[in-house]
Amino acid sequence: MSIQRMDNVAIIVSDLDAAVSFFTALGMEFEGRGQIEGPWADRTVGLDGVRSDIAMMRTPDGLSKLELTKYHTPAPTSTEPESPPPPPNTLGLHRVMFTVDDIDDTIARLRIHGAELLGEVAQYESTFRLCYLRGPAGIIVALAEQID
Structure with missing residues (x-):
């Protein structure tokens, strides 16, 4: 199976x-x-x-x-409701990643909806531009733009 x-x-x-x-x-x-x-x-x-x-x-x-x-x-729970969202290296579900056409435009559109860039847009070799954003409920959303 x-x-x-x-x-x-x-x-x-x-x-x-x-x-x-x-x-x-x-x-x-x-x-x-x-x-x-x-x-x-x-x-x-x-x-x-x-x-x-x-x-x-x-x-x-x-x-x-x-x-x-x-x-x-039942009402949602949080282990520490007053603490900041956990960092990217916290055990458990890490992030959701999306490939996008234009990473800069995507970041700009998401900032209007409260997204915060965790670091900066970085380039991996000559293949991808990547970043992590903090999204709804404190989750991490990763973005990848393939470089032509």
């Missing part, structure tokens, strides 16, 4: 509309929105009283998706 595909990556956010706007500005396409609740949801995630809203976003090629999730109940 083998994996058929990776379906999506979920990101828990506090402001679903802002997250949709951020990923739309990045160039993802809004696929749909829905509410998740009921006994099947409780059993799936292992929490009681789950009620959340989700928005599905897809890349223009249709091959990759993000599920943006806002939990209403």
Whole structure:
């Protein structure tokens, strides 16, 4: 038996509309929105009283998706709510990376939606320009622009 595909990556956010706007500005396409609740949801995630809203976003090629999730109940938790978002070398899910046509234009569009550049745009050999941004809910979004 083998994996058929990776379906999506979920990101828990506090402001679903802002997250949709951020990923739309990045160039993802809004696929749909829905509410998740009921006994099947409780059993799936292992929490009681789950009620959340989700928005599905897809890349223009249709091959990759993000599920943006806002939990209403139970309230989302954070290990240290007053602390700054973790640095890029924190154990666990590290980042989501996207290849873009124009990294400078993408950064400019995302800054309007609150993105912060973590370092700077760097060039790897003669093949890529790369950077890390802090996006919704403190996640790290990496961008790569292939150099022709």
